[in-house]
Amino acid sequence: MNRITSQLGSQLSLVSLNGTRRAAPPALVLVAHGSRDPRALSTVRLLVERIRELRPHLTVRLGHIELNEPLLPDTLASAGPGEAVLVPLLLSRGHHVKHDIPEAAAAAPDVRTRVAAPLGPHPLLVETLYARLVEAGWRTRMSDAARRSSGVVLAAAGSRDPDAGVDTRRTAQLLAERLGVPVVPAYASAATPNVPAALRALAARGRHRNAVASYFTAPGRFATECAAAAPWIAAAPLGAHPAMARLVLHRYDQALATPEPASERALASA
Incomplete structure (x- = not known):
């Protein structure tokens, strides 16, 4: 019943007060990185379905930067003439956000595109990180002694782009404020420290009860x-x-609300 009500409300939202039909909003193209792990593709597809449930009138498509189909250029080519907002399923600024995605958008002349900001940093990411930690066994209530001995490593993919490090550290700061314990960012590649080094750094500060928060959008290596x-x-x-589905829609809405010349395909401001 809730889905039927949502769909009916969505259809009515496309009808103006004088009874004429409003133009459909630009499509949302969710741009995932891609992974050889089959769990990643199934996870992203589930996220797409949740986005569609939240906004049934919105056309939502999926494109990948590499490793999985459909690839982003193929998604844009199959979309036909129209408008689209590309929302990176990426957590910080980096090469993919600054170069790969805008270049793919510029190479699709039949689609008027704009590129949204990456998902992070944002409080909705912190909400998700907190929920995943609690699911794994993090206690929402701790004694003072337990809190003084606890810490978290925020494990991220890593990037050589300094802006990516800035974004990840900001997320770590927000998560630390939420948890009330230190949160140290660490990286799987391209940046330091790695997770073992970050764990050693926490231990050196007297923090011996440490969790790893997974700052990855989906399972993978x-x-x-x-x-x-x-x-x-x-x-x-x-x-x-x-919260991830809500965040994707927030970035989509934010991109549409950002003034932008029609001829310019630039990142929407974070």
Whole structure:
């Protein structure tokens, strides 16, 4: 019944007060990285379904940067003439966000595109990270002694782009404020420290009860390797948590609300 009500409301939203039909909004193209791990594709597809449930009138398509089909250029080519907002399923600024996605958008002349900001940093990511930690066994209430001995490593993919490090550190700061314990960012590749080094740094500060928070959008090799280093609990990746679907739509709406010349395909401001 809730889905029927939502769909009816969505259809009515496309009808103006004088009874004429409004133009459909630009399509949302969710741009995932891609992974050889089959769990990644199934996770992203589930996230797409959750986005569609939240906004049934919106056309939602999926494109990948590499490794999985459909690839982003194929998604844009099959979309036909129209408008689209590309929302990166990426957690920070980096080469894919700054170069690969805009270049793919520019190479699709039949589609008027704009590129949204990456998902992070944002409080909805912190909401998801917190929920995944609690699912893994993190206690929502701790004694003062337990809190003084606890810490979290925020395990991320890593990038050589300094802006990516800035974004990840900001997420770590927000998560630390939510948890009330230190949160140290660590990286699976291309940046330091790695997860074992971050765990040693926490131990050197007297923090011996440490969890690993998975700052990955879906399961994959990096997420698995980082989780294996956890001395206590390791949270699941962000996945298709409801807050992730809300965040994707927020970035979509934000991109549409950002003034932008029609001829310019630039990142929407974070």
